[in-house]
Amino acid sequence: MKNKSLLSVLVAGGIIMAGCGNTEDTKKEEKPATEQAQQTAAVDLTTELSAYQQFALEQMDHFLLDTEKFVNLFKAGDIEGAKAAYAPARMYFERSEPIAESFGDLDPRIDGRLADIEEEGKGKEEWTGYHKLEYALWVENTTKGYEAVADQLLADAKELHALVQTVEVTPDLMITGAVDLLNEVSTSKITGEEEIYSHTDLYDFKANIEGAEKIFEILRPKLEAKDKELVVALDEKFKAVDDLLALHATADGGYISYEDLTEENTKALAAAVNQLGEPLSQMGIILE
Amino acid sequence: MTTSNDEKWINKKISRRDMLKLTGMGVAGIAIGASGFGGVMKAMGYDMFEPVADSITAKNKVNFYGKHQSGINTPVQKHIYFASLTVLVTSKEELQELFKKWTPLVVRLMNGELMVDLTTNTRVPTGDTGEAEGLDASNLSITVGVGPSLFDKLGMAHLKPAELADLPHFPKDQLQKEYTGGDLCIQACADDPQVAFHAVRNLVRAASGKVEIKWSQAGFNSFPAEGGTPRNLFAFKDGTVNPSIKDEQDLNKVVWVDKGWLKGGSYLVARKIQMHLETWDRTSLKDQEATFGRYRDSGAPFGKTKEFDDFDVEAKDSKGEYIMPDTSHVHLARKSGARILRRSYSYASGVMSNTGAHDAGLLFISFQKDPAQFTTVQNSLGRMDKMNEYITHRGSAVFACFPGVQKGSYLGEALFNAL
Secondary structure: OOOOOHHHHHHHHHHHHHHHOOHHHHHHHHHHHHHHHHHHHHOOOHHHHHHHHHHHHHHHHHHHHHHHHHHHHHHOOOHHHHHHHHHHHHHHHHHOHHHHOOOOOHHHHHHOOHHHHHHOOOOHHHOOOHHHHHHHHHHHOOOOOOHHHHHHHHHHHHHHHHHHOOOOOOHHHHHHHHHHHHHHHHHHHOOOOOOOOOOOHHHHHHHHHHHHHHHHHHHHHHHHHHOHHHHHHHHHHHHHHHHHHHOOEOOOOOEOOHHHOOHHHHHHHHHHHHHHHHHHOOHHHHHO | OHHHHHHHHHHHHHHHHHHHHHHOOOOOOOEOOOOOOHHHHHHOOOOOOOOOOOOOOOOOOOOOEOOEOOOOOOOOOOEEEEEEEEEOOOOHHHHHHHHHHHHHHHHHHHOOOOOOEOOOOOOOOOOOOOOOOOOOOOOOEEEEEEOHHHHHHOOOHHHOOOOOOOOOOOOOOOOOHHHEOOOEEEEEEEOOHHHHHHHHHHHHHHOEOOEEEEEEEEEEOOOOOOOOOOEOOOOOEOOOOOOOOOOHHHHHHHOOOOOHHHOOOEEEEEEEEEEOHHHHHOOOHHHHHHHHOEOOOOOOEOOOOOOOOOOOOOOEOOOOOEOOOOOOHHHHHHHOOOOOEEOOEEEEEEEOOOOOOEEEEEEEEEEEOOHHHHHHHHHHHOOOOHHHHOEEEEEEEEEEEOEOEOOOOOOOHHHHHOO
């Protein structure tokens, strides 16, 4: 999760990136940058943007339904049932994270970890959302006393679902979002810091990768036209990550606990994600 | 300082304009280094394998082209970033392509230029990671070598020189897997730590999916204002008996390989040696000096007054005792009779998580025409060396560093020609 709204970062992004370019050429680039903006406007991504919006809305529909199911099990005191429903429900959120996390306040309410809350100078009592219920289920082994948190989670999921209907998907949101999903994997999932009680990090990992892959699939025709080799590289690197993840899948379609991964396993996964990240970060060429 | 920066801008602008002229393209383009871009770059008229010349205007510049690679008989710089790499490529052809790709990039880095970055598209990452912007070449040298494991991995075992083998186990070695071995190495030395790191970072990034870092170590050397031999973290002068890097004849005897595809190259031995500073610091000066066999202040061998005074290890005093104790580091090293070119750097990398002691020591690096020279010295030190009480060898690797490159050629060409 991120503290800032991705959208607000993206709005400022253009200016910041220009400032970070090669200083020697900043002046020279001022004019081309303007031209480039015009060119960008000329690239027609209408089909791709609406396809992604469609995807995100579907994910959010499922997220709301599965969150409702999870909350109902939780409130019924069905600890095992709630545990089983926890990770799969979260995957819808993780898959569409570029959009789901763009509402600054809602993201930490739904997906905040205790460490994130404490970082903001808040205490345990202000902590809400999935990870607090994760704590209840896996550490306290109870649902009692957490009913209000469960109610709040469902209310927040509904609010998110409503807000997402109004999101305008931009090319930057898609392209930055794909890399951002990978960065989420590299910084918190691969270290087991996302699901510190349930250790279901590999579910989030898989969902983040699927979210990035979806963006790639939608942009594939445009990328093909611009650079066939990049598409070949991306196909190869996505497959490498997916194949590695498949080694840790369980018979029921889930994944083994993060705690059962060896250091060699996590290192191999991290390397595969980094190797995917390099070509993935080049998808912006279609906006040129 | 401003002046030098201004000049730098001018130089860079010229080189960039030249490059644009050379490649016959406008400002549009693609960052080099990312996978899958060869096609677009070729289509746009940019050839990533185009040779790059050593700059004649760059400040503090070490030349890339020559009989030998830089970073061996180059005056020792203040900083190192050493990386041992694992190859991910599975064929000799891919490895050859990587060296061809790296060669012009290495020249650019040593010229103090940015990696190729012709794009103005801010929606993709820049070709250069950028942290060396505004810094000059800082005497950057880059030395590339191949390890024994590479040859078996890529089906080139018949070309592995007999000398290129993992070092034997030495008494008191405590080698850790995470600091040992490697298929390739990049030794980047510079007078600026960020320039050295930037070089390794960008070369590895340009080889994404082809190599990964197995282990790496940063290190530093500090030179007294009036010149002279730098001191290690035990405060003793380190490298006094080194052969002169200006004496090519002597280097032919000690450093340069004279046969096969490695002719003109050299073997690099790297040892990560932890120095137990806490125990050293509670050792009396007398015992410290007896450990080395030299006086700390002057660096002179026992019984002499000046650092470079020659000495006889067998000399004894009136009581019949060795003047230079026979358990001292210098006594044992000299007695081995073997010579090597040392190019070591100190490191301080935080604290050991298990003991809270300084995680500090020496990234020992030596060049020799045969790793056996190092083995002879190390065997002579053996269990006898009084220094063992204060050090632990944690990492070890040996690499065959390619001969120098002529313009139009590439790193390791002789190896691939021998295939």
